Amino acid sequence: YRANEKLRLALSAIHIIFDMFSEQKPWHLPATKVSLSGSYNLADKILVSADLFFNGNTYARTMDDLNPVKLDSWVDASLGAEYRYSKILSVFVKLNNLGFSRYYIWNGYPTERFNGLAGISYAF
Numbered sequence: 001y002r003a004n005e006k007l008r009l010a011l012s013a014i015h016i017i018f019d020m021f022s023e024q025k026p027w028h029l030p031a032t033k034v035s036l037s038g039s040y041n042l043a044d045k046i047l048v049s050a051d052l053f054f055n056g057n058t059y060a061r062t063m064d065d066l067n068p069v070k071l072d073s074w075v076d077a078s079l080g081a082e083y084r085y086s087k088i089l090s091v092f093v094k095l096n097n098l099g100f101s102r103y104y105i106w107n108g109y110p111t112e113r114f115n116g117l118a119g120i121s122y123a124f
Contacts, residue, residue: 005041006040006041006042007038007039007040007041008037008038008039008040009036009037009038010035010036010037010038011034011035011036011037012033012034012035012036013032013033013034014032014033014034015031015032016029016031016032017031018031024065024068025059025061025068026058026059027058027059027060027061027068028058028059028060028071028105028106029058030055030056030057030058030073031056031057032054032055032056032073033053033054033055033056034053034054035051035052035053035054036051036052037049037050037051037052038050038051044084045083045084046081046082046083046084047081047082047084048079048080048081049079049080049081050077050078050079050080051076051077051078051080052075052076052077053075053076053077054073054074054075055073055074055105056073057070057071057072057073058070058071059071060104060106060107060108061107069107071103071104071105071107072103072104074101074103074104075099075101076096076097076099076101076103077097077098077099078094078095078096078097078098079094079095079098080092080093080094080095081093082121087123088122088123088124089120089121089122089123090120090121091118091119091120091121092117092118092119092120092121093116093117093118094116094117094118095114095115095116096112096114096115096116096117097111097112097113097114097115098114100113100114101113
């Protein structure tokens, strides 16, 4: 949805029913994925964005392939802001995993509870 040049919203929902022929489970593939994103542009100087993600349960393969590991579903939220000083120079900040949750996309490799990114963008 695009109300005008200032406000943008996006919703994506995917649900897949896997038909397995040669594998026991669809490894690391969630059946349900939902994302909601929005951004607001204030006078072409300040841009604010927000994202919300949901991934359903997934399964991870084990060494013996007899007992797959079920990885829990997860929800993740992030916020971002950018200040455009000029057309070639801007400053930005992005904050991810605002719920401070630890979830697994891959078995045995947890995500960071919270992370942020800040920087300066220069176009030449």
